Amino acid sequence: MSMSAGAGKRLKLPGSTYIKAIAVAVALAIITAVSRMWGSYPTLIAMTIMVFYVYSLSWSLLANTGMVSLGQALFFALGAYAYGIFVVSYGVNPWLALFAGPAVGALAGLAVGFVSSKLRDWYIGIFTFALTPAGYALAVSSQLSPWTAGAVGLTLPAFPLSLGARLALSSALAFAAYLVILLIKNRRIGFALSAINDDETAAGTIGINSRLYKTMIFGISGYMAALAGAMFVALYTSYVAPDYFGYPDLEYSVWPVFYSMIGGMGYPEGVLIGTVLLDPLQNWIRSSLSSTSVVGGNLALVIFGLLLIVVLLRAPKGIYGSVARYMETRRARQAR
Amino acid sequence: MSLLEVSGVTKRFGGLIALNGVDLAVGRGELVGVIGPNGAGKTTLVNVVTGVYYPESGRIIFDGHDITKTPPHRRARLGISRTYQVPRPFNNLNVLDNVALAAMYGSRRISVRGARELAMDLLGRVRLAERAQDYPESLSVVELRKLELARALAQGSKLVFLDEVSAGLVGDDLREVLSVVKDIHEGGVTMVMIEHVMKVIFNLTERIIVMMNGQKLAEGKPSEVASDARVVESYLGRRWSEI
Ligand SMILES: Nc1ncnc2c1ncn2[C@@H]1O[C@H](COP(=O)(O)OP(=O)(O)OP(=O)(O)O)[C@@H](O)[C@H]1O
Ligand SMILES: [Mg+2]
Numbered sequence: 001m002s003m004s005a006g007a008g009k010r011l012k013l014p015g016s017t018y019i020k021a022i023a024v025a026v027a028l029a030i031i032t033a034v035s036r037m038w039g040s041y042p043t044l045i046a047m048t049i050m051v052f053y054v055y056s057l058s059w060s061l062l063a064n065t066g067m068v069s070l071g072q073a074l075f076f077a078l079g080a081y082a083y084g085i086f087v088v089s090y091g092v093n094p095w096l097a098l099f100a101g102p103a104v105g106a107l108a109g110l111a112v113g114f115v116s117s118k119l120r121d122w123y124i125g126i127f128t129f130a131l132t133p134a135g136y137a138l139a140v141s142s143q144l145s146p147w148t149a150g151a152v153g154l155t156l157p158a159f160p161l162s163l164g165a166r167l168a169l170s171s172a173l174a175f176a177a178y179l180v181i182l183l184i185k186n187r188r189i190g191f192a193l194s195a196i197n198d199d200e201t202a203a204g205t206i207g208i209n210s211r212l213y214k215t216m217i218f219g220i221s222g223y224m225a226a227l228a229g230a231m232f233v234a235l236y237t238s239y240v241a242p243d244y245f246g247y248p249d250l251e252y253s254v255w256p257v258f259y260s261m262i263g264g265m266g267y268p269e270g271v272l273i274g275t276v277l278l279d280p281l282q283n284w285i286r287s288s289l290s291s292t293s294v295v296g297g298n299l300a301l302v303i304f305g306l307l308l309i310v311v312l313l314r315a316p317k318g319i320y321g322s323v324a325r326y327m328e329t330r331r332a333r334q335a336r
Numbered sequence: 337m338s339l340l341e342v343s344g345v346t347k348r349f350g351g352l353i354a355l356n357g358v359d360l361a362v363g364r365g366e367l368v369g370v371i372g373p374n375g376a377g378k379t380t381l382v383n384v385v386t387g388v389y390y391p392e393s394g395r396i397i398f399d400g401h402d403i404t405k406t407p408p409h410r411r412a413r414l415g416i417s418r419t420y421q422v423p424r425p426f427n428n429l430n431v432l433d434n435v436a437l438a439a440m441y442g443s444r445r446i447s448v449r450g451a452r453e454l455a456m457d458l459l460g461r462v463r464l465a466e467r468a469q470d471y472p473e474s475l476s477v478v479e480l481r482k483l484e485l486a487r488a489l490a491q492g493s494k495l496v497f498l499d500e501v502s503a504g505l506v507g508d509d510l511r512e513v514l515s516v517v518k519d520i521h522e523g524g525v526t527m528v529m530i531e532h533v534m535k536v537i538f539n540l541t542e543r544i545i546v547m548m549n550g551q552k553l554a555e556g557k558p559s560e561v562a563s564d565a566r567v568v569e570s571y572l573g574r575r576w577s578e579i
Contacts, residue, residue, distance in 0.1 A: 188440040188448055195426040195437055202424040205386050206491060207412035207441035266428070325471075332430075332469035 073246030079226025109222015270320030
């Protein structure tokens, strides 16, 4: 083989990647500015969009590596509790707790990833799902209640920032999470993750260590989900509850699934579209329609389930994914 | 010393013995042909050497390393690659990146851009450059075989197994693919070429191994093998020119 290989290890991002990154930055800035000018309720809605964007990215990172987590709330809640316990029980600086707390999620992610990397397909879903009741049980256990405040939940001191600044911080973190995904996606590891998702055996025979990557990705995903949890309680609710573990109520585990899949989980821009469209809708359904529905507070789950079926039948790669794939093949056809 | 030494390898699938104490040595720079009827164990042999399956007994030595229990990705990095008889493309990557990815994780260090350049070159050589930006799902079976070939060659391996890459190819496509194989081999890459029929490899290889029922039935120069009574018999009495 006569081809000379480029020596550098660093990757030059393709032009369209910069355009997408700028578009995402602009979109996040617009959401932040408009909601802030609109009032304090829209500001809170925008803040949950940012939190759930980070959270949904953590889920889609796993899903795009062929690991469907049905218990992502484990990491979300661990991040929330780590922040709460650091601040309340140990008097840690809130800023430090916001970024260091999620390390607990990363460690849990590495452990769960190590086991998951030996499992295939739906077993990962069952395994992760089975962990959430355990997390809930720990949170409400009487032995740990000096730290967790048991079923009552932890009430947190206010984060030392104004509402507007908290929203700005949330959007900055959301953009940082997007950049992390973008970097992973455009380096050789990103291609490898996609190959692992497609065919782990074939990925192995071309030299990809899928067990190592799966474990590592679970660690990163665990950190991101836990960061979302910490952001949620530090900047928004000021309260940590056991049901953040997605048990007995599934919601905290399934929102990122819905947002990612409907928006287009293969693309971080698609996940943003899913979150921006669905998260406010979810809040609205819950606050204005649920009380009158026969399924009560679960109305949003029912509606989103139906929505997911409709979208995936028409557009299997989600809203953004289908458009992107269509454009790409059209460009390829025109180039010929 | 041989590049690859397989000794006494046995692989069972339930009650079925797919490989029964197979010995095989491949020297550096060789191009060995392997033929045999359906179910002879040819693909299983590749699977066992590349680590897709682990044998129940026997040893596999590659380039001085005992790789009998080594996981597949490490064997690839040591310098073994293969094609799949039933193509296994990465459907979420386009054709170019399928090949580039193999270059990125093969036995040499290379940048993403360098890998893409190398991939484009290989796609040109197997006459698949036109489809570089397409996704594998839109490829024909013949195109998928070429993709398998390009991907296996992109790894820059010392030893390449080609599992029926020429199946379904005719005319110019067949000639081109065989000439790529020949070029790469002449560039110093050791190859094991599995074919269903002898015709394709008769002029290409110096040595042919005939497998049957999980065992080595015969081995030798193409002309010797072709006149071997047992080989002729195993192909139900057909003349070698037909097999
Ligand atoms: N994963 C598997 N599980 C069960 N049996 C298998 C498996 N792989 C191969 N076999 C069996 O092992 C035997 C050898 O199969 P193998 O694929 O190695 O044959 P082959 O020589 O490559 O045949 P072909 O020319 O049809 O490709 C066959 O009887 C096959 O059915
Ligand atoms: Mg076979």
